[in-house]
Amino acid sequence: MSRAAQPTKPSSDPSTGSVWTRPQRSRREQPALSRDQIVAEAIALLDADGIEALSMRKLGTRLNAGATSLYTHVSNKDELIELVVDQVYGEIEVPKVASRAEWRAAALECGNNARSVILGHPWIASVLGEMGMSYLGPNMLRLTEDMLELFESGGFDLVQGGMALKTIWSYILGIAATEAAWMTSLARSGQSEDEWLAGMASIAEQAIAPYPRMRRLHAEQTAGAVDETRRSNFDVGLGFILDGLEAQRRQ
Template structure:
């Protein structure tokens, strides 16, 4: 490898920018096993519980076996994040060419939100997940969504902007929801119990603000989980409406 290539890799520390390490003998663990167990640990105990030592204990393996596949905790998080993206069902190639691009985009958006809410720890690591856009599952999703918008009639550059706009909305909304779900888990209460417990303080806080006071009053008896889903759907419709307008223009 040329020195310039080595320097570039050192400047971009990521599991996706270095060759996977190889051993002459067959390692007892695979990267897939390591990542699957890391996901179990993250889902059950949260991001603060993740460590190479604790993960090794769950796998019944020493650190050397882990480091064959993963250089450090940061790389492990990159792999876990990409695994979450791999749970999203992607639209079939060419499926949006018949004008159903909006349904295909909405399907992917709802799938990504659902994946984030199944793994709420992701809200605390996305900004630290390194070069997550280079992960294989993320690349497959990006390629599929580019196809959706390009088949709909967007030029490739505008299709990329459409994908970025949609992703920004979904990730922003879903990470906020995931952070909320993490708070609920720590409280030990159901979502509806927590909302009802919080409501009197919220009403006192908005008392000086007439618009917020009216808004809160309309939401007093809402089902909390259902309201979150409705709000996400309304926001998604607004994003897709905007993209449809650009497409017609």
């Protein structure tokens, strides 16, 4: 066989910059500190103090471990972010359905499950642009497979299901990440959501005074509890998307 025709091995080039494309060490080479321990502690740090607090040095201190132990599992902070994001995706549950009639309610439940998980880890809004190849993570792959199955149960073919998944996921991330960023900003202020809105009420009312439609919309949206309104708005928006997907499927 000529040199040019020889089969090539799958690339493990570290320049791809992803924890998922780097060869794993053998069990014999693994240090006492496990990847699961690192990821769990990193998420605890992020949940408590936010993305600004995350550093390899600080994480090592919390784990009572040297940098060598951490770098055995991750080459840098970007790879660590891939791991923690995939772990968070693992918390999202996709309901199983027994008939086509159940798929829409299951899709709505899945969307709310994803929203709740993201709001439970609001720092994730800060890393959406830094997730690298997180789509190759095992939890993200499982989530994608389960969502494709959900759409298949609703009568979508595989290509339609793939487009539906991308559409819904974009909506979920857009809404939930915006909410998460808002909640993070609110936490820094030291105020509750109701306190902040009460303080801004008169300013907002003066600003929208010349705009009659915005005044009416503002009055309707502030009639209920803030968190309930955000949840309701999310459901309504997702419902619009599901309506469109159903219409497209019928065509």
